[in-house]
Amino acid sequence: MSEIALTQAPAHARHGSNIGQPLTRRDGVLKVTGAARYAADNHPPGMLHAVLAISRIARGRVAFLDVAAAGAHPGVVAVMTPANAPKLAVDPEVKTHPFVFRIDVLQNDRVRYAHQPIAVVIAETLEAATEGAALLAPRYETEPAQTGLDGDDGFVPPVLGAGQPAVLRHGDVAAGLAAAARRIEATYATPAQYHNAMEPHAIVAAWDGGRLLIDTPSQGLVLARARIAELFGLEPGHVLIRSPFLGGGFGSKGLLTGPQVLGIMAARLVGRPVKLVLRREQMFGPVGHRAPTRQTLRLGTDADGRLTALDHHTRTATSRFDDFIEPCGGVSHTLYAAAAIATTHEAVRRDTGTPNFMRAPGEASGSAALESAIDEMADACGMDPLAFRLHNYAEVEPVSGKPFSSKALRACYAEGAARFGWARRPRAPRQMRDAGGRLVGWGVGTATFPALMFQAEARAVLRRDGTAIMESGAHDMGQGAWTALAQIAADALGLEIGQVEFRAGASDLPDAGIAGGSAHTATAGIAIHGAGADAIARLAALAVGDERSPLFGAGNAGVVARGGRLHRSDDAARSESYADILARAGLAEIQGQGRSAADPAAQTRYAMHAHGAVFAEVTVDPALGQMRVTRLLGAFAAGRLINPRLVRSQYYGGMIWGVSFALHERAVMDPRTGRPMNPNFAAYHVPVNADIPAIDAILVEEHDPHVNALGIKGVGEIGITGTAAAIANAIWHATGVRPRRFPVMPHEVVALMA
Amino acid sequence: MxxxxxxxxxxxxxxxxxxxxxxxxxxxxxxxxxxxxxxxxxxxxxxxxxxxLAELGRIERLPGGGVRIGALVRNADLAHDQPFASDFPAVAEALLSGASAQVRNAATVGGNLLQRTRCVWFYDVASACNRRAPGTGCDARGGEGRGDAVLGWSEACIATHPSDFCVPLVALDAVVEIAGPAGRREVPLDLFHRLPGDAPERDSVLAPGELVVAVRLPPEAAAFAAHARYLKLRERTSFAFAVVSAAAALRMEAGGIVAARIALGGVAAKPWRARAAEDVLAGARPDGTVFRRAAEAALADARPSGPDATRIELARRIVARALALAAAGTPARVPALPASPFAPIPGAAAHV
CATH class of the missing domain: 3.30.43.10 (Uridine Diphospho-n-acetylenolpyruvylglucosamine Reductase, domain 2)
Structure with missing residues (x-):
């Protein structure tokens, strides 16, 4: 049993139904007071510090490490290199599971990308380990490295990121384009971006014989436990991972990374607990990234402005040694009722770390291109871009022909447009200026993200004192799982939230699935809901079958759980407390189990997606090209919202990342060496407060009876989709020039306007 | 360690x-x-x-109207010193446009002068960099080229000095007071930073042991207070180094320019004083044409050190814009977005 539980009372009491209430984060006080224990805050007795040495070349081999100099440095306990690294039970090059990625954990001297770990120095202090790592002074045999997307070596991958097909054709695109009255073709470029959670990857690993205790941030505890057990030849039950709080994940903590494995290996090598924390620059290499893309969109419409064809081709990159192909075409499958749709992907192999899931993988980059192209097509048709989108609105999912389980996108467009004031937008560009004479433009982008669901379990325990425990190995990456899932638990158990001890964030709790794909609240929440219902059902069975209970004989009428009591459904006055039922039965507690999984029948019948519309106002200095998103408004429909305060926060975070995508964020790779040249927050720009002067989100009402038992679609990723294009479209509307390279930089806008 | x-x-x-x-x-x-x-x-x-060294932490008014700023005065303290900001508003605006509030609370006047370049190749230990490791070469040459010098660079180094503060200071004829093993000396700020030549590892003229003790602004500098601005092009709205920047200060009488002071930031290994541009303006009526002519004079010697020449034109434009803003008059208070193109524009209507 994990000792990690959050029993602290919420900031305000809430009586009655919890789902749907905007509770503040239950872990908020712990976080603002510094009491929340993140992985790197753990310091078990005898702990040593490990520091990675990373490669400064992108391809070749390590020819020499001055292990003697590093080892001789005072305080250094061990230097782990391929010569002495502990052997693993399975070869990390072997893909034992579709979601196992090849990692670099000192099994040989080969270098496959810049910033690859090439040694680990373990010392009594962080400073000694850091200096030891510097003293290794590696020498390399360097081979020419290649980054970027240029070249004639593209290949069609067998599958994309999460298993989607690389090529999908619906209808005859060539015929649709040939028959079109108007056509556009444009190529959009997106850069490599690196996940940079505030909390870098960190691990504290402590071996106890054949058992292993690990503190590390994880978005997928059970997958991580299985991978660790496999790599080190352990029983999964002998590995305990604690991950109560993550300082952000964004996909980079979904699957176990090489540096985390190195921390465990280091602890085994020295026989003492070891802590390993990545430096910021070490985040730019071994822990995944969003691959660069070059996307070519070809669209055609008939004379009436209806799409006859939509062709979306993506060129992207993966590593030399593994496959993660950014699935950009997915957004083109669902948004517009084009008569013919084709999405194709090709990839090149480059000397970088393997790309990985990064917030809205595929949809973020794909919607940046698609929603820019739709804007260009609307302009070619002489139509308002929002009117054009409504004109081509997909009533059913175009590529599958399935009806949507629900789709309130029209309401998103309408409510967003109304609040934004879209009706006042002149259709032509360069028509609006602010008081200082700066150019002002308005743009819109459609947001979409699939409603996914994984498998999970949960366990509920009703106790004789009237309180309960709910257990779920769920992950709080900062999004508020400690709060939202506890709200679901409280409602499922018919208790106040303060009466439920919610346990999460450890691998010995029931598997809550991976916290990714915007599916965690649905996946974990439905298991929790089921566990609560199961416990209540068992409790009810005790009561209605016991003639001493006021509920005796209510089996047909049924009972309702509320406020710690079961009530007859047909006579609320007849009730009994949980405590009394358990006491009479002589039971200390009663347990319930819950499971969740996607319903294949519903998936076969319906297309399931969340939708939204993002409206942006951008102000552009006409001479200097400096840009600012002066207003940003999103309207999103994502089914049932468990906690609107947290949902709004997710939308804001996603939209702010959309601003980053549009205007700021990019990894600069030196094409001569393959090294990232801006691996720090001074040079790798993300928005600051001054870049987000006004942001708003509308929570559009949407009822979805099909998507899952709670009607939840997920909100974690949709905010970034559509936003980058809305901003680029606003830049066009402000300036009359069309930026097609992200991020849009001042000097490029100036050059385009020249 | x-x-x-x-x-x-x-x-x-x-x-x-x-x-x-x-x-x-x-x-x-x-x-x-x-x-x-x-x-x-x-x-x-x-x-x-x-x-x-407490004696280095003082802001002293000098007889006749100048000011002596101790080397340890914090950027934030200087920017928020009301008498100082009134007399030297472009300096205050430049200070407040740099870094973040937290950095400004810690950073000092002397340290600002002596900060190293932000050239990314300088910061990448694996790259050749003559400034960091003399004789190794310059990997910035042949790089992306977006932050590189367009004035005063050499084959050995194309890095730029990142300071905002130094740009209006050099425009206003600031003098650096130095204490050293051989006693005290003074160096005009314009001669304090070195162009790279064949010894880019030496950022400044300081000899070993020499310590910046103060920066002095002469009384004449305050005469520009009514028409002095700093303007900075950035790749985000705040907390970013300049793509290019300019300080412009005008002394105006009867609607004409009596004297002008102009300097650029982000274009060279030192804050770049543009005297030829100042000469264009002396005695001129302030209008867009003459500002553009001054801007062209300021960048007359510019040449790209890499593939991207757009920064030369951006530098011209920011000089012209800074001059226009200065001519419009110093605002009563430093804008909430100091030195930003998004700060309110004097004379523009408050509402559309």
Missing amino acids: NSFEYVRPATIAEAVAAGAAPGAAFLAGGTNLLDLLKGDLMRPTRLVDVTR
């Missing part, structure tokens, strides 16, 4: 003596030096912490 000696002198004389030793570095706010240490980019053997 990498050991170094840490000394905390009580007097300037002690500091100079301690700083004269080979491998010594002066430590003040540490906002740049500590990053350089952590990045293994500098390995001083002795840190001479000068932060206890």
Whole structure:
């Protein structure tokens, strides 16, 4: 049993139904007071510090490490290199599971990308380990490295990121384009971006014989436990991972990374607990990234402005040694009722770390291109871009022909447009200026993200004192799982939230699935809901079958759980407390189990997606090209919202990342060496407060009876989709020039306007 | 760990003596030096912490209207010193446009002058960099070229000086007071930073042991207070180094320009005084045409050091814009977005 539980009372009491209430984060006080224990805050007795040495070349081999100099440095306990690294039970090059990625954990001297770990120095202090790592002074045999997307070596991958097909054709695109009255073709470029959670990857690993205790941030505890057990030849039950709080994940903590494995290996090598924390620059290499893309969109419409064809081709990159192909075409499958749709992907192999899931993988980059192209097509048709989108609105999912389980996108467009004031937008560009004479433009982008669901379990325990425990190995990456899932638990158990001890964030709790794909609240929440219902059902069975209970004989009428009591459904006055039922039965507690999984029948019948519309106002200095998103408004429909305060926060975070995508964020790779040249927050720009002067989100009402038992679609990723294009479209509307390279930089806008 | 000696002198004389030793570095706010240490980019053997030299922490009014700013005055304290900001508004605006509030609270006047370049190749230990490691070469040549110098660069180095503060200072004829083993000396700020030539490792004219003790602005500098601005093009709205920047100060009488002071930032290894542009403006009526002519004069000698020449035109435009803003008059208070193109434009209507 994990000792990690959050029993602290919420900031305000809430009586009655919890789902749907905007509770503040239950872990908020712990976080603002510094009491929340993140992985790197753990310091078990005898702990040593490990520091990675990373490669400064992108391809070749390590020819020499001055292990003697590093080892001789005072305080250094061990230097782990391929010569002495502990052997693993399975070869990390072997893909034992579709979601196992090849990692670099000192099994040989080969270098496959810049910033690859090439040694680990373990010392009594962080400073000694850091200096030891510097003293290794590696020498390399360097081979020419290649980054970027240029070249004639593209290949069609067998599958994309999460298993989607690389090529999908619906209808005859060539015929649709040939028959079109108007056509556009444009190529959009997106850069490599690196996940940079505030909390870098960190691990504290402590071996106890054949058992292993690990503190590390994880978005997928059970997958991580299985991978660790496999790599080190352990029983999964002998590995305990604690991950109560993550300082952000964004996909980079979904699957176990090489540096985390190195921390465990280091602890085994020295026989003492070891802590390993990545430096910021070490985040730019071994822990995944969003691959660069070059996307070519070809669209055609008939004379009436209806799409006859939509062709979306993506060129992207993966590593030399593994496959993660950014699935950009997915957004083109669902948004517009084009008569013919084709999405194709090709990839090149480059000397970088393997790309990985990064917030809205595929949809973020794909919607940046698609929603820019739709804007260009609307302009070619002489139509308002929002009117054009409504004109081509997909009533059913175009590529599958399935009806949507629900789709309130029209309401998103309408409510967003109304609040934004879209009706006042002149259709032509360069028509609006602010008081200082700066150019002002308005743009819109459609947001979409699939409603996914994984498998999970949960366990509920009703106790004789009237309180309960709910257990779920769920992950709080900062999004508020400690709060939202506890709200679901409280409602499922018919208790106040303060009466439920919610346990999460450890691998010995029931598997809550991976916290990714915007599916965690649905996946974990439905298991929790089921566990609560199961416990209540068992409790009810005790009561209605016991003639001493006021509920005796209510089996047909049924009972309702509320406020710690079961009530007859047909006579609320007849009730009994949980405590009394358990006491009479002589039971200390009663347990319930819950499971969740996607319903294949519903998936076969319906297309399931969340939708939204993002409206942006951008102000552009006409001479200097400096840009600012002066207003940003999103309207999103994502089914049932468990906690609107947290949902709004997710939308804001996603939209702010959309601003980053549009205007700021990019990894600069030196094409001569393959090294990232801006691996720090001074040079790798993300928005600051001054870049987000006004942001708003509308929570559009949407009822979805099909998507899952709670009607939840997920909100974690949709905010970034559509936003980058809305901003680029606003830049066009402000300036009359069309930026097609992200991020849009001042000097490029100036050059385009020249 | 990498050991170094840490000394905390009580007097300037002690500091100079301690700083004269080979491998010594002066430590003040540490906002740049500590990053350089952590990045293994500098390995001083002795840190001479000068932060206890209280006499360097004062802002002194000088007879006749000048000001003497102690080297340890914090950027934030100087920017928020009301008499100073009134007399030298472009300097205050430049200070407040730099870094973040937290950095400005720690960073010092002397440290600002002596901060190292932000050239990304300088910060990448694996790259060749003549400024960081003399004789190794310059990997910035042939790089992306977006932050590189367009004035005063050499084959050995194309890095730029990142300071905002220094740009209006050099425009206003600031003088640097230096204490050293050979006694005191003064150097005009315009001669303080070195162009790279064939020795880019030497950022400034300071000799070993020499310590910046103060920066002085002459009385004449305050005469520009009514028409003085700093403007900075950035790739985000705040907390970013300049793509290019300009300080413009005008002395105006009867609607005409009597004297002009112009300097550019982000274009060279030093804050770049544009005297030829000033000459264009002296005696002229302020209008867009003459501002553009001045801007062209300011960049007359510019040539790209890499593939991207757009920054030369951007530099011209920011000079012209800074001049227009200065001519419109110094705002009563520093804008909430200091030096930003998004700050309110004087004379523009408050509402559409």
